[in-house]
Amino acid sequence: MKHGVNVTALVVFVLFFVAVTVMGFLASRWRRADDAQHLDEWGLGGRSFGTWVTWFLLGGDLYTAYTFIAVPAAVYGAGAAGFFAVPYTIIAYPLVFLFLPRLWSVARVHGYVTPADFVRGRYGSRGLSLAVAVTGILATMPYIALQLVGIQAVLDTLGVGGGANSNWFVKDLPLFLAFAVLAAYTYSSGLRAPALIAFVKDTLVYIVIIVAVIYIPMRLGGYGHIFDTAAQKFNTVNPKTGKPAGSMVTGPNAQWAYATLALGSSLALFMYPHTVTGVLAAKSRNTVRRNMAILPAYSLMLGLLALLGFMAIAAGMGKGVKGYNAQLAVPQLFAGLFPDWFTGVAFAAIGIGALVPAAIMSIAAANLFTRNIYKEFLKPDATPAQETKVAKLSSLLVKVGALAFVLGMDKQFAINLQLLGGLWIMQTFVSIVGGLFTRWFHRWALLAGWAVGMVYGTWKTYGIASPATKHFGGNTAVIPGIGQIGFIGFTAFVLNLIVAVVLTVVLRAAKAPEGADETRREDYSAEAGEAAVDNAPVPAAAH
Template sequence: MTVFLLFFAAVTVMGFLASRWRRADDAQHLHEWGLGGRSFGTWITWFLLGGDLYTAYTFIAVPALVYGAGAAGFFAVPYTIIAYPLVFLILPRLWSVSRVHGYVTTADFVRGRYGSRGLSVAVALTGILATMPYVALQLVGIQAVLDVLGVGGSGNWFLQDLPLFLAFGVLAAYTYSSGLRAPALIAFVKDTLVYVVILVAVIYIPMRLGGYGHIFDAAAHKFTPDPVTHKAPGSLVTGPAAQWSYATLAFGSALALFMYPHSVTGVLAAKSRNTVRRNMAILPTYSLMLGLLALLGFMAIAAGVSKGDKKFNAQLAVPQLFADMFPSWFTGVAFAAIGVGALVPAAIMSIAAANLFTRNVYKEFLRPDATPADETRVAKIASLLVKVGALAFVLVMDKQAAINMQLLGGVWILQTAVALVAGLFTRWFHRWALLAGWAVGMLYGTWKAYGIASPATKHFGGSAAKIPVIGEVGYIGLTGFVLNLLVAVVLTLVLRALKAPEGADETARADYSAEAGDEAVERAPQPTLAH
């Protein structure tokens, strides 16, 4: 507990001091508070994106899925490997056009590219909707650590949740004060802690458990089908019946990864196009860490963390494994890695959602004449409201609901990919066709997910259903994406034949390849750093 609190106090101080780090002369601009002045170099961006994409809940959920279902949990490893070559082609173009025109969000780009307020607000609201339960799951990650630490688990409701309130208060305060600079600075601590803990864990814990051979034997034993019912809780190797589901989930998740507002926020904060390209080349090192992290699920099986409790919460498998295997002082370090690992992405997610609301709802529809200072003030308040909503989600609703909503968030955010990615390469698609495709994908994904039951819930119990025409079980989000794309293509042909108004495109071809130092970039609003 002492070690955990020391690290927590250290990152809190760093969070508040971050407001003075790389400070601008005029901080009352949204690109200063919400994008760190677009000034982060290669290493800061690498730490920021790593801290952003590999969340605390990843450290809890991926090994928990491996612990409960076996090989299916490893889908997270190939999907992060697939993602980076894909976005290497996409994100530098997004950075360039955003820098030239001062775009802060993906919805800003969609508005400028297609001249469509409706499509822009659809992208913005989808981003906010998909982000909210994601923030909530970061708090679930902190709560899992607090449960294993033995704090907040008894007494009246206020004392029970007091540690979570305190963590929330700290997160809200330094995010409000420092904006994106706070998680960027704290990400150095978070990523270092995570790498140290994982490397120690994959060496030290197998030594305690008798080696990897014994660990895999224990996992194989757990996943052996019952001789009477012929059922098993999972499998050590993905069987033929689950391969379509595994492959489509991995590919769909790869497409969705950088559609999330918090991912884009980290990219747009980079100071140059080459910074983005370099990061897409070196970020796969985190995928290696993720593969090692997933193995903790098998280690938890071998260690018997459930202690025979049939109702054991798999989400506690990794924290309990650390508590059982490590000396108490290093358990504190490991728990700090998870706790701090929740603060970084939660801060970036709330900032990203606030940017979307401020630029694409508040300024677009409520107050078009808002000044940069007005935008910054509203964004700060919106970021607080996002975190309050996430906290209420965790405290009022069942945690399974938060997990299900996050799964649904992945289905939703993938439906923004057609408009965004296509727009970065072509203006062929019609704005109304893209909006119709988005609506079809959203409705299909939500309807299908609603009809899936699980042992824990009647609705939204998973993200896989039978694929139309093919007949195999696959990821709902990817099926919705394909339907979205088909509708957009067909309706574009129809609307072009009818000569429907297409909307104005404020971008030019050269904007998509602009680099820092180019004339177009120099003319754009630039952050001014204090000397």
Template sequence: MKDGVNGVALGVFVFFFLVVTVMGFLAARWRRAENALHLDEWGLGGRSFGPWVTWFLLGGDIYTAYTFVAVPAVIYGAGAAGFFAVPYTVIVYPLVFLFLPRLWSVSHKHGYVTSSDFVRGRFGSRSLSVAVALTGILATMPYIALQLVGIQAVLDVLGIGGSDSTNWFVKDLPLLIAFGVLAAYTYSSGLRAPALIAFVKDALIYIVIVVAIIYIPYKLGGFDDVFGKADAAYQATSPSTGKPRGSLVPAPQAQWAYATLAMGSALALFLYPHSVTAVLSSRSRNTIRRNTTVLPLYSLMLGLLAMLGFMAIADGVGKGVKGYNAQLAIPQLFENMFPSWFAGVAFAAIGIGALVPAAIMSIAAANLFTRNIYKDLIKPDATPAQETAVSKVVSLLVKVGALAFVLTMDKTVAINFQLLGGIWIVQTLPAIVGGLFTRWFHRWALLAGWAAGMAYGTWKAYEQSSPTQAHFGGNADIIPGIGEKGYIGLTAFVLNIGVVVVLTVVLKALRAPAGVDETARDDYVAEAAEPARPPTEEPGVSPGLPEPAGA
């Protein structure tokens, strides 16, 4: 580990940070429409992004600084179990190919800005819409905080604003500056800022990973030595559990947990508000279909990225340091292995990889609040300009909340709440994805199922905590978020679905009001948006049945 400030790496990092800052502010003029005060313009980039921009935006949205830091950190700490992130990104794209084009079509037809807008229009239930919106906001907040954790890890390794500083202002000043810049250009440019910066972010990440996967093993003596040293380290006894630290291959008893976590994570990924925001910003249905076929290229990148965890062990990063923060392992590996100038490039990739998703996440959370809480519950007659103004302010408040989370709480708490957020967001799947294909589910049954899944998932996650497992929803012997029956989020989802089906049958038998469905069958397959038609009350009709093959 190098002592003091790495001046060259810091200079390169600052250079790229300034470049993307300028791009963030210039983005306000990029493809700007005359009606710039409409929420579609600020919050969805005018719904005008083509295949290339959407591809980079979705990639920047999903593959974040936390991915760059945390996925190899899990490998570093627990072994091959951390590779669950690779199969789940393989599973997710065939799944989303089925429903994202339908969500795009109906949203453009009716002017929906959020998934909660769709839920309200589909089921005629404001309560269900608010429940989905609150879940999205709660799940997104710690996700934003973790992007700031990623920036802070880089700053710690660079030697500025280090966690060892006794002066809180000096310690946190670099992070405060980064936060201020992020807040300013997001407020000014909206979704256009992260869309433009995503090009730089992805280019840097691909360059760093390609170089790292070739150069670092070469310096460490080859992959044989890397895996050999990693295997020896995993066999060592963990002081906290008295068991082996991990393994190169998941043990038989861990394989069900591995599979359920991968499946549950795949179901959750595109339910997050920031993923929906990126999807709805594209200009055509075919843009979404094409992107879901090429986005698996990021899974290749993720697999290579995960292997950095083995390399950090082989390099001896954190060896002999009691309570070493695994989140620092990859930034420290880069500083140890790379020349200072290229270490600066790698740190810039992580830092910019935090700014892009943090901006999208804050915009998505702000859109949810504005459309589904402010407009639906507080000011139903809000104008488009008022909606945009509220969203801008809320996006700042969301970032302030995330910053406060990072500055006042232990970093593991942020990670634990993000894991809990994954459990929560899966509970919105029956309403969102189910609603895209059928109107059979009753709105009250969906609300009851959501409540049951949320309550069970939160309870089981809390129950997993113990003095030796001080994280929310985790099992220290495998990976966080796992219970005896597998991934807690997936178990809660099964309970959710069971409640929805049973109550739907009961409520239909009792002829409970089904609500007004303002959508029609053709809305889910249309390529271009058209003026919305008035809602009709047809409780027994399902206009959202799957379209014929080839539609």
């Protein structure tokens, strides 16, 4: 394990970091539109991205610092339970193949920029639209925070992030630097910046993973030794709890938690505003369909990345260190086994892998605020230029909120930050996906279901303590009526759905007034080149 500042690795890291920052600013000239002061241009890249740009954009969007830091950290700490991220991405793509093309079509016909725009148009409900928008913003903040935590972990390992005994300014300086870089090029270039940088990010990620899964096992005595060492660790009984530290195979008592966590996460994945933003930026319906078919290539990468948790155990990362931060396992593994110059490349992949999605997330949250709060409630007559200006400023405020998450919550298991956001955003699934296929649900019932899911999930998660924090210390609890431990977010989703169904029956029987639906059946299958799409209104005229 190397100590002090790794100058060679730091120089390589900084060079890559500076290069992509410059790319971020230059992206404003890439496919420049005639009218750049338009939310359609700044927030959706002009809806002009083809198959490969969309593939890199969505890949850069979905596979983040969470992938590099939190998933291997979960495997390092608990073993098999950390692999839930692999099946959930496999489940997600066939699922979203069914409804994302429909969302793209109706959004293109009506000029929708956000999922809350669609909900507003489908149900004629400002309240439900506001709920979806607020949930999207709220769920995005911890996800951005997770990216900043990933950058901090890298800089800590490089020796420039300060230590536990540093004052707060030195300790958190990497977060403020990341905020400044993100704020600058996101404000300047909008969605084009992360779309362009994603090419570099994904290329670096694939190079690092391929090298890691071949080179590191050679240094550690092969995969047999790696798995034997991990099994030995997880079979060791913790004297304080009287239980093993983890397991190589999910035990009977943990299977419900594993299954609900995987299924729930797959339902949440494409509800996030940033993933919807990447989809709506595609230039055609077939571009979306093709991407849902080829994006599973990233799932292979995810499985290989998860194995880094076992490699960190075999390499002795954190062994004998009381209160070891598992988030540092992979960065320290790279620093300890890679040559210094390639350590810089690997850390650049993690750092850029945090910047790209964080930029998209802040843009998506800004779109939500601008379209569904500012324009809907504060200034209905806002011009496209005013919308764009407010969106740019909002993207800065979202990053401030993410910083508050990082500075105010426990970072021992960064994965909980993302899972908290997943719990929240999953509560929008019924309104969005249900609305893409049927108008049966009543708007008031959907709003009540959303409220029940949000309150229950947040309350249960708030009450979970961990050794490092009194609240939000986990994401699983006993499932009511079943008695098994499961993902709180999935339980909240089921309660949400039950309330929405029951109340819809009651409200329809009572002939409660329904909002106007501005969409038509044919809108959900429209393709680029058709008159309905080519003559679609600009987003500012959607409502």
